[in-house]
Each structure stands twice: as C-alpha cells, then as structure tokens.
Amino acid sequence: MVEYEEIKKLILVRLEAMPSNIEIFLGGRSLNKEELIEEVKKDTELGKLIVEMQLKYLRQMKEGF
C-alpha cells in the first residue's frame, strides 16, 4: 500500500507541471497553481481534498473512465 506522503509527492509533481493559466474554483475560493501546491504541502483540509480529487482522477483514467 502506497503511503500518503508518496501520493502527495506524485500530486505535487502533477501540480508543478500544470500550466500557469489554470486556476481551480473550489468551495467558493479561487486557487492558482502556487496556492494549490501550498495547500497540498501544508496538508490543509483543502490540500487533502485536492490530493483526493487528483487520485480519483488517476484511478479512473487507469480504469478507462
């Protein structure tokens, strides 16, 4: 079983590779690339949600949607 920290590293790499013009509107907030990375690094509630969302996306991609 992959540890959460390993998953977080993967998600951070994905976020780093994201184009800078992409923002996420989530829960009434607007987050740019740097803010998304910060939330994930700090393990905030939003950061954990971002990790969970990214992981779900990757799993669904693997399963062929």
Added chain:
Amino acid sequence: MKSKFLITRPRHDSIVNYLFYWSREIIKFAENKNILFSDFRDKNANRKNVEKFLNTQNPRLVIFNGHGDAKTICGYNNEPLIVKDENEELLTLKIIYAIACNAAKELGESAVEKGCDSFIGYENRFGFAVDSTRIATPQKDKIAEPFKKFSNTVV
C-alpha cells in the same frame, strides 16, 4: 402564464459568474422547446423573490446556482435562499438541482424527508478548473467547458 421551472442566477463574483453563463444554455434550450420558466438573475436571486415564487407559482423544477454549505443554498451576495429547518418545505413536490457546495449533505436530505421529490446536488464542494486569462469571459473558457457540459447534462 404559469412558469414550469425556476432558475436562480446570481452574478456577484467570478465563480457564480461562470454558473450564470453556463445556465444560458439551459435557458436557450427551454426557449427553443417553448418550456416556460422564470429567470431570477443578478439581484433578483434573493430570498424574498424565491420564497414568494415557490409559494405562489409552485414550479415543478428549480435550478439553484450559487454558493452554499451543508445547510444552505445562497443567492445574490450570498444571501441564504433555502436553509435547513427554516424553509426547505418550500421544496415539497419539486425536483431540485442545486449547483452549490455541500447542499446535498444536509439540506438535500432534509428537504426530501419533508416532501421534496428529488434533490440533485453535491455533498462536497463544487469545483471546476478555469483559464485565468478568460475569467472575464467565461463563455470563451475552453478549460471550463467540460465542467459546464456535465453540469448542464444533469438538467
């Protein structure tokens, strides 16, 4: 003439501005199909208007666009429109689609317990990706386009 459905479209920040433009497709669809509706846009998406309409017009379908939380759907300037244990009985015998964060978690359940036919919403935060260079023109935002499509497909 009696309206068949109600749609609320506040437009007081960038986020709800996207929902405002996304809903234009729903409105165009209704117009093309001669389906009657009432569009409570901008400042008209307020509690007084919504409560009066739900009480007097009794629409079958209501589409709420706005911010929210587990117990609330909001309208213009985040004024609470429907609040758990305050007025969710206004949703009785209706079909609701709430594009608002978390509203399905408690408000949706309570509304259905009190007679709402169907409450389609989100238990978690509603979010989507956007192109920051297109925030002022959501209708041209290709990154947000898939999110618009899936949200409008529900309707």
